[in-house]
Amino acid sequence: MNYEFFVAKRYLWSKRRHPFVGVLSTISVLGISVGVAALIVVLAVMNGFDQDLKNRIIGTHAHLVIEKEGVFDNYEDLIGRLEKNSLIKGAAPFVEAQALIQKDEWGAGVLVRGLDTKKEKNVSKFSEYLKEGRLAAKSDSVVVGSELAKRFHLRIGDLISALSQDAKAPVKFHVDGFFTSGMYEYDANLIFLNLDSAQKLFGMGNSVSGISIALQDPEKADLVKRKIQEVWKFPYDVRTWMDMNKTLFGALKLEKIVMFLILALIIFVACLNIAGSLTILVMDKTKDIGVLKSLGSTPSSLRNIFAVDGLWVGLTGSTIGLVTGAGICFLLKRYSFIDLPKEIYYMDRLPVQMNVVDDCFILCVAVILSFVSAIYPAVIAGQLDPVKALRYE
Helix, strand or coil: CHHHHHHHHHHHHCCCCCHHHHHHHHHHHHHHHHHHHHHHHHHHHHHHHHHHHHHHHHHHCCCEEEEEEEEECCHHHHHHHHCCCCCEEEEEEEEEEEEEEEECCEEEEEEEEEECHHHHCCCCCHHHHEEEECCCCCCCEEEEEHHHHHHHCCCCCCEEEEECCCCCCCEEEEEEEEECCCCHHHHCCEEEEEHHHHHHHCCCCCCEEEEEEEECCHHHHHHHHHHHHHHCCCCEEEEECCHHHHHHHHHHHHHHHHHHHHHHHHHHHHHHHHHHHHHHHHHHCHHHHHHHHHCCCCHHHHHHHHHHHHHHHHHHHHHHHHHHHHHHHHHHHHHCCCECCHHHHCCCECCCCCCHHHHHHHHHHHHHHHHHHCHHHHHHHHHCCHHHHHHCC
């Protein structure tokens, strides 16, 4: 086997009668490098989007939400029982409904969320997202999303009016703070009130819209959901953070698959170049192949020589692509020099997260395709008749 590697190496780097073989080999290496690097960067960005979105959603919303058909007025007893579960970190009631807010001549429909500020600390990262001010204990306090505040030119202490479907007259609130979750959809359409204020605004009495639950491990949301459903069945409805964002995560997953298939075509085209260059190389080395066969080389040995050449081109291109892709990912993650429109991507920077499994899969695909592309030229080399090969040289 050693002489096969030696001959394969000589064939790759020695002078050829057809210079085009070397050009094709170089193009093949570059093509595989570009394909591997592009796949690594794109999948790292897709993984970054996925993880960043998960973190922001988990931070803005609870891991689990329990809602009920009709009036939800026995929530305090339910919260007490939930908090005894070792898998549950905390639980808090909330009120959530649509309302119309107005300041001077400006008006817009928003989502109002009423919170129990004491219990909410154990459920969400609401306090971490407060960039200015706070949700005060007074009944007329409101915290507004940063993008909504920009649209209305709001400042701390400003007065806004809120009108719900069931309210007879608008209710006035003082702006006591602004929050920024990093997700445009939330920051532009969400305001927070105290639980009591929200109950009064929507005429709910002592009832709530539901219960938010935080888990010790967000990935166990489905497990806890099943346990809760075993105890509290209809009319209770339990949803996880994944259920509430299923469409969004499904779209991201599909986009990741489609991008992989599209960019994998670059590697496929490069592998076609490998097949072409090795086929020309076989024709270029016909005399050498005849000599090797006359000296006792078996067809399998000759096939191995050209298969090694294809494998070597694939490994070289994949290695260069891996280093290039990892370098680009490092620069993107460290310096964040690409800004994103928040209105479209829910975030203002390009997230990057490399995944070892994805990268290994990309390398395996590139190397395997390179090896497969060398099979046809290798078979041709193994089937050459030494007499005919030497006769026409």
